[in-house]
Amino acid sequence: MGRAFEYRRAAKEARWDKMSKVFPKLAKAITVAAKEGGIDPDMNPKLRAAISAAKAENMPKDNIDAAIKRANGKDSADIKTIFYDGKAAHGTQIIVECATDNPTRTVANVKAIFHKNGGEILPSGSLSFMFSRKSVFELEKPTKDIEELELELIDFGLEEIELEGESLYVYGDYTSFGTLSEGIEKLGLEVKKARLEYIPTSSISLNEEEMSEVEKLLDKLEDDDDVQAVYTNIE
Structure with missing residues (x-):
């Protein structure tokens, strides 16, 4: 009985810990998307995607609605999306995507994480020729024929389609x-x-x-409150 209770409590604390880190990032992504493309999800595909990602993590509707409304508030005017380039051991190249209302704080934190974990931040744009920006959609594995879907989506900008397990990945230019x-x-x-x-x-x-060795740096970057995503050249 005691062990079962401890297990349930530990599991609940793990969920709370995850929510305390994930929900603020998801909310910020929703606010940025709404600020850039408008607060109507029907007219803003990026906002629809951000809302979909939040729902997938069981983020409450009230939190989602509050994040959308925040796009029209005074605080949202200062939120910006910023990218930082960096490198780590063994030829690892890293692009860090941040959403922040205080770039001075964010760049100081990102620099410190790189420095303390065997990496180095690079001048902005240093890795632009090493990465391509793409639209990426992860879909439920469809019942429809993949080749037929590929032909239908080419007219909408499809560049590549790939089936991995129970997910279908659709790629196109950004x-x-x-x-x-x-x-x-x-x-x-x-x-x-x-x-x-x-x-x-x-x-x-x-x-x-x-x-x-490299994961220590990546984990620290992903844990930072301002970091939305970390991209690498690791296969």
């Missing part, structure tokens, strides 16, 4: 996010996640020891 979102919705496909990502033009492979 400028095609809206049209691809529209095409996916017209075909009645269920979206798990959708966002703009940086995809490496060439990847590196790390062994277990090397990966363990």
Whole structure:
């Protein structure tokens, strides 16, 4: 009985810890999307994607609505999306996406994380030729024929389609996010996640020891409150 209670309490604390880190990031992503493209999800595919990601993490509707409303508030005027380039051991290249109302604080934190964990921040834009910005949609595995879907989505900006396990990944240029979102919705496909990502033009492979070393840096970056996403050239 006592052990079962301790287990349940530990599990609940783990969920609370996850929510305390994830929910603020999701809320900030919703606010930024609403600020950039308007507060109507029907007219703003990025906002729809941000809301979908929040729902997937069981974020309460009240939190989602509050994040959308915040886009029209005075506080949202200062929130900006900023990218930082960096490198780590074993040829690892890293792009860090942040949403922040205080770039001075954010860059100081990001620099400190790189420095303390064997990495180095680079001048802005240093890795632009090593990564391509893409629209990426993760969908539920469809019952429809994949080749047929591919042909139908090409007209909406599809560049590549890939089936991995129970998920179908759809890729397009970052400028095609809206049209691809529209095409996916017209075909009645269920979206798990959708966002703009940086995809490496060439990847590196790390062994277990090397990966363990680099993961310390990546984990610290992902834990930072201002960091929305971390992209690497690790395959």
